[in-house]
Amino acid sequence: MFEQALILGAYILCVGFFGLITSRNTVRALMSLESIFNAITLNFITLSNLSTNREGGEIFSLFVIAVAAAEAATGLAIALSIHRNRKSTRIDQSNLLKW
Incomplete structure (x- = not known):
């Protein structure tokens, strides 16, 4: 079971x-x-279920989820502002952040 989850x-x-x-x-x-x-x-x-301290991996996973939510909010805000200005969401065509 653990091997399948890790794979x-x-x-x-x-x-x-x-x-x-x-x-x-x-x-x-x-x-x-x-x-x-x-x-x-x-x-x-998965790895926290293998160890004796089960709370460590679960608490750290909550921090990862919080960082992912913040990344999604800021990333989508930046993508929307670039799309408004350039009418494109392609990474290679957006050079708004260059001086």
Whole structure:
């Protein structure tokens, strides 16, 4: 059971990294980053069930979820503002943050 959960977490992590590296769309990159955070959370919960201190991994997973929520809110706000100005959400076409 633990091996299957760790393998699933590793698979989701690899899919997230692949999506993050190959995506040209900002929203797709944010979705891939969310899947990476979900894989990390799954691995923390699985590994906390193996140890005697079960609360450590679960509390750290709550912090990961909070960071993921903050990243989603700020990332989508930035993507919406870039889309309003440039009419595109492609990562390679948005150079608004350059001086």
